[in-house]
Amino acid sequence: MLSEIELRDVLFLDIETVPEKKSFNELSETLQALWDKKSSYFRNEDETAEEAYGRAGIYAEFGKIVCISVGIIDRIKQNMTLRVKSFFNSDEKILLIDFTSMLNKYLANKTIYLCAHNGKEFDFPYLSRRILINGLELPFILDNAGKKPWEIRHLDTMELWKFGDFKHYTSLELLTTIFNIPSPKNDMDGSMVAKVYWEDNNLQRIVEYCQRDVQAIVQLFLRYKGLKLIGQENIEVIAH
Numbered sequence: 001m002l003s004e005i006e007l008r009d010v011l012f013l014d015i016e017t018v019p020e021k022k023s024f025n026e027l028s029e030t031l032q033a034l035w036d037k038k039s040s041y042f043r044n045e046d047e048t049a050e051e052a053y054g055r056a057g058i059y060a061e062f063g064k065i066v067c068i069s070v071g072i073i074d075r076i077k078q079n080m081t082l083r084v085k086s087f088f089n090s091d092e093k094i095l096l097i098d099f100t101s102m103l104n105k106y107l108a109n110k111t112i113y114l115c116a117h118n119g120k121e122f123d124f125p126y127l128s129r130r131i132l133i134n135g136l137e138l139p140f141i142l143d144n145a146g147k148k149p150w151e152i153r154h155l156d157t158m159e160l161w162k163f164g165d166f167k168h169y170t171s172l173e174l175l176t177t178i179f180n181i182p183s184p185k186n187d188m189d190g191s192m193v194a195k196v197y198w199e200d201n202n203l204q205r206i207v208e209y210c211q212r213d214v215q216a217i218v219q220l221f222l223r224y225k226g227l228k229l230i231g232q233e234n235i236e237v238i239a240h
Contacts, residue, residue: 012071065092082236114141
């Protein structure tokens with residue numbers, strides 16, 4: 001039950017992803033052919049594989065992670081504080097080494113949950129795939145092989161909102177709006193990340209966007225538990 005989950009035992013996270021190469025033409029011939037085949041299932045009738053490549057960041061086989069932001073809640077007397085930290089780098093392997101090192105330390109002698117919005121469909125599997133592609137060891141909390149459903153300590157704020165309705169999709173932006181939570185989309189949205197990274201060369205803007213998403217996920221989770229939001233004065237962003 002949600003009421004039984006201690007806030008201090010939840011690590012909130014969000015990832016931002018982009019196509020692994022700046023353009024379709026930078027892919028090897030083999031990967032171009034494979035992207036052509038993959039994208040044929042979802043691209044528009046008059047859209048070429050090259051034109052669809054801007055959406056390649058959604059797929060772990062053709063994209064990469066450029067930022068992971070995490071948040072933890074501390075309780076100081078009667079007040080709750082949120083600490084947010086980001087791992088970001090154009091070299092994805094460096095980013096993932098730093099992130100998995102933190103995660104393994106955080107997991108030591110402690111049982112925690114990971115929580116993201118649409119995390120079970122996107123963030124958690126994407127992270128796992130990119131960790132393996134980069135030749136790194138999968139942290140225990142992301143390794144679901146052989147585990148029973150109740151042993152997988154993943155929380156998803158989108159799934160929690162479904163209440164058993166498997167066809168129901170609700171965006172983080174909509175949920176923050178109806179719960180009167182400051183929107184994380186006031187500067188950009190997910191569809192702009194690839195352009196901001198590859199064309200504008202502005203990774204810092206993506207980091208700040210990712211951090212706002214984590215803050216929104218935390219506040220939404222608090223609303224689900226019937227708790228007050230954390231005031232902006234009690235949110236600390238830890239420098240990288």
